[in-house]
Amino acid sequence: MKIYNTLTRKKEEFVPLEEGKVRMYVCGPTVYNLIHIGNARPMIVFDTVRRYLEHKGYEVNYVSNFTDVDDKIIKKANEEGVDPSVISQRYIKEAQKDMADLNVREATHHPKATEEIGGMIQMIQTLIDKGHAYEVNGTVYFKTRSFKDYGKLSKKNIDDLEAGHRDIKVTGEEGKKDPLDFVLWKPKKEGEPSWPSPWGDGRPGWHIECSEMSKKYLGDQIDIHAGGEDLIFPHHENEIAQSEACNGKEFARYWMHNGFLNIDNVKMSKSLGNFFTVREIGEKYDLQVLRFFMLSAHYRSPLNFSGELMAAAKNSLERILTAVDRLRNLKGQERPLNEEENTQLQALDLLCQKFDKAMDDDFNTADAIAAIFEMVKLANIQAQPESAQDFVNKVLDTIVKYCDILGIITDKKEEMLDEDVEALIQERQAARKAKNFARADEIRQMLLEKGIILEDTREGVKWKRA
Numbered sequence: 001m002k003i004y005n006t007l008t009r010k011k012e013e014f015v016p017l018e019e020g021k022v023r024m025y026v027c028g029p030t031v032y033n034l035i036h037i038g039n040a041r042p043m044i045v046f047d048t049v050r051r052y053l054e055h056k057g058y059e060v061n062y063v064s065n066f067t068d069v070d071d072k073i074i075k076k077a078n079e080e081g082v083d084p085s086v087i088s089q090r091y092i093k094e095a096q097k098d099m100a101d102l103n104v105r106e107a108t109h110h111p112k113a114t115e116e117i118g119g120m121i122q123m124i125q126t127l128i129d130k131g132h133a134y135e136v137n138g139t140v141y142f143k144t145r146s147f148k149d150y151g152k153l154s155k156k157n158i159d160d161l162e163a164g165h166r167d168i169k170v171t172g173e174e175g176k177k178d179p180l181d182f183v184l185w186k187p188k189k190e191g192e193p194s195w196p197s198p199w200g201d202g203r204p205g206w207h208i209e210c211s212e213m214s215k216k217y218l219g220d221q222i223d224i225h226a227g228g229e230d231l232i233f234p235h236h237e238n239e240i241a242q243s244e245a246c247n248g249k250e251f252a253r254y255w256m257h258n259g260f261l262n263i264d265n266v267k268m269s270k271s272l273g274n275f276f277t278v279r280e281i282g283e284k285y286d287l288q289v290l291r292f293f294m295l296s297a298h299y300r301s302p303l304n305f306s307g308e309l310m311a312a313a314k315n316s317l318e319r320i321l322t323a324v325d326r327l328r329n330l331k332g333q334e335r336p337l338n339e340e341e342n343t344q345l346q347a348l349d350l351l352c353q354k355f356d357k358a359m360d361d362d363f364n365t366a367d368a369i370a371a372i373f374e375m376v377k378l379a380n381i382q383a384q385p386e387s388a389q390d391f392v393n394k395v396l397d398t399i400v401k402y403c404d405i406l407g408i409i410t411d412k413k414e415e416m417l418d419e420d421v422e423a424l425i426q427e428r429q430a431a432r433k434a435k436n437f438a439r440a441d442e443i444r445q446m447l448l449e450k451g452i453i454l455e456d457t458r459e460g461v462k463w464k465r466a
């Protein structure tokens with residue numbers, strides 16, 4: 001299996017540190033808002049990488065963090081007049097809901113930065129002790145020039161960086177000895193969350209958070225570190241400097257980066273305001289369509305989002321789901337397989353190999369999907385009422401299994417149980433009482449999508465199936 005490694009700018013054979021095991025870290029979102037569909041790209045892409053590694057027989061320890069202390073979270077908390085933890089907890093919950101709807105599996109560990117401050121302080125202390133960091137008036141800086149490999153991931157030359165930085169002065173960072181140095185610990189500001197440390201009350205810088213959480217949950221050395229391509233510099237470059245300077249070992253063997261999701265060929269980002277949240281898209285489409293759309297392109301290519309492309313993805317996905325549905329309802333013959341059916345199963349096996357070959361080539365999901373379409377074609381032609389039931393079952397199981405590697409759910413949506421409906425109605429009542437009308441409306445809409453109609457009557461809420 002080959003993986004494109006940003007570190008070497010080459011596709012390399014994947015060899016894990018420990019046989020049969022993969023340690024993988026994916027930088028997660030900063031939680032100050034609903035996630036947008038650009039944030040969903042790394043989630044979907046690297047969840048698929050994980051699923052494929054498991055299909056290959058690896059045991060994957062998959063860690064993805066939530067950045068829950070950050071200027072943007074504090075700003076939002078001040079706007080709403082609440083504690084920053086209210087904001088971060090709210091949006092962690094919302095992100096988890098979106099991830100579940102995208103069929104992104106839960107990570108082995110989902111650490112939160114605010115719960116790992118002790119480890120970060122220890123790591124910063126080690127960097128100071130080893131001469132890679134220094135403190136000035138409560139701020140601790142990483143001494144960038146002390147790490148000789150700085151720039152190896154982003155291929156930036158340290159002297160060029162120095163020239164670019166010469167006249168940039170950031171307020172509050174006057175104590176920096178070199179413009180290239182970056183913050184590991186910043187002192188407390190009034191009204192901001194802070195933790196005690198040997199350098200006074202304060203909070204960690206963003207980069208040290210990931211270095212520490214990766215070390216704690218995966219060890220000093222990991223196999224794969226991943227995120228969007230915007231993280232290559234400075235975030236991942238700085239993570240390498242901190243982790244390798246602290247641990248004295250190569251940090252991650254393979255660095256994987258997804259391309260950006262664009263709108264009208266412009267990067268989708270919160271700061272530009274040209275984004276759709278996953279929630280908004282979920283109102284228009286089944287989120288499986290979004291997942292399928294993302295996987296139709298190679299993860300390293302830029303991907304343009306449009307209604308037309310989503311409509312095309314919806315149609316393609318529908319073809320697979322319809323074929324699976326037909327196979328599920330097909331009553332075949334109770335007899336052993338005949339020669340032709342055995343030949344067809346061999347052809348099916350070749351398509352499975354085609355799928356694996358595509359995925360082995362740096363996770364070429366577009367070609368893997370093409371292999372699934374060939375399986376669907378085989379099924380539509382070959383699986384008929386006169387076929388052996390065992391043949392039908394084998395074809396069905398194969399398609400379902402390969403869709404699952406991509407995280408595509410082939411089950412028909414299950415009808416809601418009465419007790420689930422009742423529970424949601426109760427929650428809606430409670431939301432209305434608390435004047436949380438947005439949530440109340442959301443629940444009504446959710447039930448409507450499942451075919452449940454609510455009526456507010458004098459005797460209370462009544463419901464019926466449409």
Ligand code: AMP
Binds near residue numbers: 028227230262268269
């Ligand atoms: P953030 O919350 O901005 O730290 O981003 C969380 C993750 O989403 C990071 O891996 C980013 O690289 C990724 N990301 C943000 N915007 C996009 C986009 N438009 N397309 C693809 N990935 C993105």
Ligand code: ZN
Binds near residue numbers: 026027028210235
């Ligand atoms: Zn990170």
